[in-house]
Amino acid sequence: MTAVASRPDQGTTVLLPTDVPLLPPATRRSFLRTLASYAVLWLAGALPVALDAGDRTQALGLGLALPGGGLFHAGHPVWGATALAAVVLAVFAWWAAGPTVLPPVVWLLTAVLPAATLDDPAGSAQAAVAVLAVVPVLTVLAAAGHAVRHASQRGRGAALNRRLAEVRFPVTGAPSYPKDFPVVEHTDEDLRRLRAALDLALQPVEDFEGFTHLDQFREGALRYQLNALGYGLSMAQFTRTPAFRGYLAEAQRNTIDKVLQRRVWGYWALENAWGNLRRDKDPVPMGGNVMLTGFYGLQVGMYSLLNDERYFRPGSLTFRWDEDEAWPYDLPALAGNVRANVRESRFGLYPCEPNWIYTICNTFGLNTVLASEQLAASGEAGDVQERLRRSYESEFLRPDGRIVGVRSSHLGLSWNFWASPSVQLATTYWLHPGLPDLAHRTWWLIRDGWLRVEDGRVRTPRSIVSRLDPGSYKVGSDTFTLAVTAMAAREIGDEETARAAEATIAERPVEQRYGTERVADASGLANSYLNLGRFGRRSGLRDLVAFGPPREWRDGPVLDEAAYPDVLVARAVSDGAALDLVLAPGAGPLRTRIGLAQLHPGASYDVRGAREATVTADSQGRAALEVDLGGRTEVRISPAA
């Protein structure tokens, strides 16, 4: 585990906004548009009744005013309820996979079919009035309920603010080298976990053995597994081996290349067709898919910050559909797409699946912009940050500080389920690089009311949400929640909670094979996030994404070649001139060759821990050493005195 950095804290007070309106501006616009659209449907139902337009026309109109309305009116309550359930199911499918056309089509069918096929579609006038009254009454009741809840949340928010006024959150500023860039050594357990990730990543690009294969739409999709795998590998490099490229960098590149496989991103063609009614297959579109561009952009950004800028070359990230159709992108283009989408969206945040805006996805978009900005400044990152801050603090925040996890951009609606603590946990972590004050406040709220640490163990509530593994859709274990808890706690600097979460996970069974290790009964996604938490440190993600690694690490000598799994690299760090390595054998004692790079061309170096005592760099700044690895071995390469 990484030691907590001892950076001086910049204490900040972060209160909850006291002016969160009942319906924030963009939400209100969408909501009013929804009401206006429904009013048209309602009139289509009311007019035939008012004009006594004939039984079938009335059945059709009532079916438009309320799903199943024509059936209820004609005295078929069971079929009416079935029609209503069908529309609810269609909305559910719309939310799950984005087919925007499904709810209106199903609604229309439930109106048309009974009107066309019922033997006797007639009903009483009272029944017609009752059908017409259902949605308006429910809307008024829902609005009243929302108003009452909102007032209660404002009260809670005010009470919380009185306590928050006393809290100084230790928001970290720009790190200074070397004291704010600690590099620790992998433990044996760290190395076993890392090897499991490396084996997954190093298989041929077209192979996906060991991955979960479910759907490509939701959280079990391959892309999320690849993103998380890449994040974990990058974080391991940042906090343990910043001066090691070799197979660790290759593994990260493989996860990036795998995302470019059509089987990973091709879902968008379908979602765009049935969700936006567009035939364009380009997965980097305007108006959506931040679930790909944001997550992927951050993955590429973390690699680029730690290794090289190959993904800044035009076309280096080409999404190829077939021989004829391809869309060439690069990291700055992905970041540019996120910036443009944020500017264009009236919510500030913009959709993942067509229509559905998720707060968590947009944190990745912001992180993509920040990571790209370190290497290719657009000058627009600050504007994006401010737009998103306003949105997170108004459109997507309840007055009691809960982040609203999802909102329909078309309808303006959300639901409380998506303001659950699990959403807050993940958002804390991913929001920290760009909006650290909000991340700290969110974490404080989680620790205040939801997460308990007792006897060095984390106790999560026994709710379905906290016992769900989204990587496999299995319910029953809180391993994923604990993984995210460890990630967020460590990033925020709450090391006590991070260690408690890890101690709780350590009591779970593990599987070992070929020198690798993973937590059993947990998805690949959960295991990758466990790695991300394990290899993290206080402000690790923020330092990497928002500020970038120090110049000494990027330009100094690096270990560039090593055999895998023969040579496990437990620590590798450069101060810009010398290189310090800790190596361990991964497949038994051996004599092996390692390759160095980024040395001064033609310069001589003193070597300690290898068979050679000195080494001279070639004209490319490269050199090779032989090392006898019988156990943990320290190697130091420093400029000759």
Added chain:
Amino acid sequence: MACCAALALLLGLVRGTWFRVFPGRRPAEPGFAPPARRSADGTTPAAPATTGRRRTARPAIAGSLLLGTAYGAAAYALAIAVLRATPVVRTLDGPWAARDVALVVLAVAALVAGLSRRGPASRPALLLGAGAAWTELGLVDMHLLGLFELRVAALPLDLLLHGSGPLLLVLAARRLTLSRPTTEASPT
């Protein structure tokens, strides 16, 4: 990244049902990847040679046919029961009780016989059994016993009802023609 429990539960339910119907399609639990190897210069060493091959178990065709018949009969019975409750179908007088008993006996017998056969399920054979059962039962009910008739859009719905079975048969035939005996390298 949190997720919706309700959606996960629904997905879990659908997957559970799917793998009960097609047990051979259940994917292996994900976990470890094959051990990777890289030489000191970053190249991938040649994979170790395999010393033998083993043939995968042959699918149980007869068992799958019987299971398909059971599933097809059950799906047909359910579909007709639902349709009869709608205004789309007009139920006529006829030997409904005898028909229901015969249908249950057929489905249960096919299910028991199918489950007693060992071996992985053959999807084409399942489709074949289901398609045949659906087609035959529909023809018997409507045109031999005259138990019900379609009230609206009789021709297209008739084609849809009876055409579903042959469609499954075509799919099964296509899959059968694409099937190849498979071999799999065994680890050394």
